[in-house]
Amino acid sequence: MTGTNQNSRIRLWRSKGAAVEGIPTIDELKKTPGWPSLKRLKRGPVAIIECIEEIPCDPCEAGCSLGAIKIGSPITNLPVLDEDKCTGCRVCISSCPGLAIFVLSLNYTDDEALVSFPFEFLPLPEVGEEVSAVDRKGKKISRGKVVKIVNKSKQDRTPVLSISIPKRYALVVRGISGPKGGLSRQNSSFKSGKSENKKRVLDHPILGRQSPAKTLRIIVDGKKIKAREGEMIIAALLSAGIRVNRFTSKYNEPRGIFCGIGQCTDCVMIVNGIPNVRACVSPVEEGMVIETQYGEGKWG
Amino acid sequence: MNRIADVVVVGGGIIGCSVAYYLAKKGVKVIVIEKKKGLSFGASGANQGGCALQLFHPPVLELARPSLEIYRNLSQEIGYDVDYENTGSLVCSVDEEQYPDMQKHLEKKRRQGINVQLIEGDRLRELEPTLGGDVVAGVEEREGGIMNPFKVNYGFAYAARKLGTEFFLSREVKKIERDKDRITSVVTDREKIGTNFVVNAAGAWASQIGKMVGISIPVRPRRGQIIVTERLPLNKRWRYILDADYLTTAFDLAAVEKSEDPRIRLGVAGSYVQENTGNWTIGSSRDFADYTTRVTMQTIRYLAKRAARFMPKLKSVNSIRLFAGLRPFCYVDGLPILSRLNSPRNFVIATGHAGEGVTLAPITGKLISELITEKTTSISIDAFAFSRFKGLN
Amino acid sequence: MIPNDKSMRKRVHDIICRCEEITEREIRHAIRQFNLRTADEVKRLTRAGMGLCQGRTCALLVEKIISEETNRKVSEIFPSSTRPPVRPIKIEFLAKKEEKES
DSSP, X not given: OHHHHXXXXXXXXXXXXXXXXXXXXXXXXXTSTTSOOHHHHHHSXXXXXXXXXXXXXXXXXXXXXXXXXXXXXXXXXXXXXXXXXOOOOOGGGGGOTTOOEEEEETTSSSSEEEEEEEXXXXXXXXXXXXXXXXXXXXXXXXXXXXXEEEOOGGGTTOOXXXXXXXXXXXXXXXXXXXXXXXXXXXXXXXXXXOGGGTXXXXXXXXXXXXXXXXXXXXXXXXXXXXXXXXXXXXXXXXXXXXXXXXXXXXXXXXXXXXXXXXXXXXXXXXXXXXXXXXTTSSBOOTXXXXXXXXXXXXXX | OEEEEEEEEEOOSHHHHHHHHHHHHTTOOEEEEOXXXXXXXXXXXXXXXXXXXXXXXXXXXXXXXXXXXXXXXXXXXXXXXXXXXXXXXXXXXXXXXXXXXXXXXXXXXXXXTOOEEEXXXXXXXXXXXXXXXXXXXXXXXXXXXXXXXXXXXXXXXXXXXXXXXXXXXXXXXXXXXXXXXEEEEEEESSOEEEEEEEEEOOGGGHHHHHHHTTOOOOEEEEEEEEEEEEEOOOOSSOSEEEEXXXXXXXXXXXXXXXXXXXXXXXXXOOEEEEOTTSEEEEEOOOBOBTBOOOOOHHHHHHHHHHHHHHOGGGGGSEEEEEEEEEEEEETTTSOOEEEEOSSSXXXXXXXXXXXXXXXXXXXXXXXXXXXXXXXXXXXOOGGGOGGGXXXXX | OOOOHHHHHHOTTOEEEXXXXXXXXXXXXXXXXXXXXXHHHHHHXXXXXXXXXXXXXXXHHHHHHHHHHHTOOGGGSOOOOOOSOSSOEEHHHHTOOOTTOO
């Protein structure tokens, strides 16, 4: 309906701001020293640093070899963009750990702008692919086309994508939605182990290949499970598809891994006869006997 | 701001709230003043919540018995469940040398009219498999029990509030004003409360309140440390188990100070209470360390070692919290002080309960309320009179 | 919006303290019934924070509930007292002798 289209365009510029939603409005961004002037935007590609948090962080300063980004002292300063020194070369984009630096080529063509942004998802799209362009909230705004993908090793696994979009969304579009086919495409690229340990990821596209480790056997509720030496009990359980570690005392509810860092005690089980052992921080041992803990468990 | 009350109770612990409740029941307008941000922040909130009748001798026994009677129906009376359970208690020894003492203890209790029985070690282990091989014999009594001390404290306060009592939190008493031998008002950092009576239920801090009316109250803080364990399945027969040494550490200060055993000198004697949730609280210790509630590794080590002797399975159990509390201990004779002074004649003292505050709270509240409204008490409290401290004032 | 009794009745089972399985309803009722203002008091009367994790998971949630119920900022709520041990430790380790002791 044409009515809705009008409204959705107006809604784009009505987000409630960083303090309320965690997402800055364009007005808030325009007040930061990392935002170039309209005059400079019209001149050619230029960096836009959408950084609003005064935190101790300065990789962008070193990330620009032309010295167009300055933080100075104290380190919590917002980055200042020298729009005259900036050539829009896009090298700084992968230096920001907050993924807050973009490069905009406003007048890429007569009716298109070119937005370059960091993209850390897999699989990467291909040049020429049609994509959905999204705003800072992740909401789809328009169609776009992938023009360039740069993924050099010095970018430390933060590829930079450049997409062409209708010019009127130049200040709004900052990313693309998940690749065609979604996350399921990622799983097929993982090399999994034998069928019994289907959930194991032995070769991860980002974390790399798992180092070889001895296979141990542990017994979980009477069943033998294979485990890797050095891993935590919870990892061995998850690889075998076991997700419930215990049942609670009061409401008999199933619990499994929650925090994973040994704090919440949701994952505790009876190990070698002793209850309340945290599975997420206890390494496996050969012949370990593990049982689902019901309530308080048995005492010895 | 100026206020008026019939009675001002200083201290929002279990004694203060019990006194407030019993007074409020008689239609008295009470204001309770508490210096911390909430109630039960003194010894009332740092204990195991047990009362074993067999630990008491006269004159305190004469108070403990009726107090336990009140506990049987307290939840119904105040309209709030205090988790009272009639678990009874077991005092047992892990040393052969203590066996004759167990016999003497048994006879003494029988003479005092407490229903007790002696059970030998093997039979004890049959009835309660968690007890260890070192346990020689034990004396069991079934009249005592355990309760949730926070719920008792807040329960009394809740019932008192329903009857019109007000609780002023985060207020310290700065001054107590008097006109000759009568107190006229209590001044905090925020208001002045005109009152007819002041009840000093300030526990470990009672002496500071006493100073404000020019008297020396011989109460000092006696620290007790506790280990809390994770939950375990409930014991079958006994969930309140005491070390025979407890009779010494709790009631014989001279023996504690003279002892050659460093453990006894720190006042460490086993006291094990299993709450209805399954957690064990492992006590007890007694030492004087001013007003600090920090735990010390030395005492904790003794507590853990002693616990392992009585219930060896505790060795592989996790402790999840260590804390300490300050008992209000009367260093002259170790007995509570329940008394109305002659001068000022409207100053009432209700403190010095040491390790028996939870047990004696109901009866204390009742008797103090009688002392104020009727001048005589249904049970004699002469043994706890302030006048026994001759030469102190 | 602070849930009133009617809306709380529908949300019976929002667990706040995972270790002791204490629901949001129980905590709000305790705060209202006893005029509680500190995290320590809520812990003592509801058991939220007394479980194995000693409040690591629920402390901030409880403080937020107290702040809503008593109309104060979370920064004004006195946090629950922290005590050793930093993580659960077996009684046998607490009982271990030092070399110097006999």
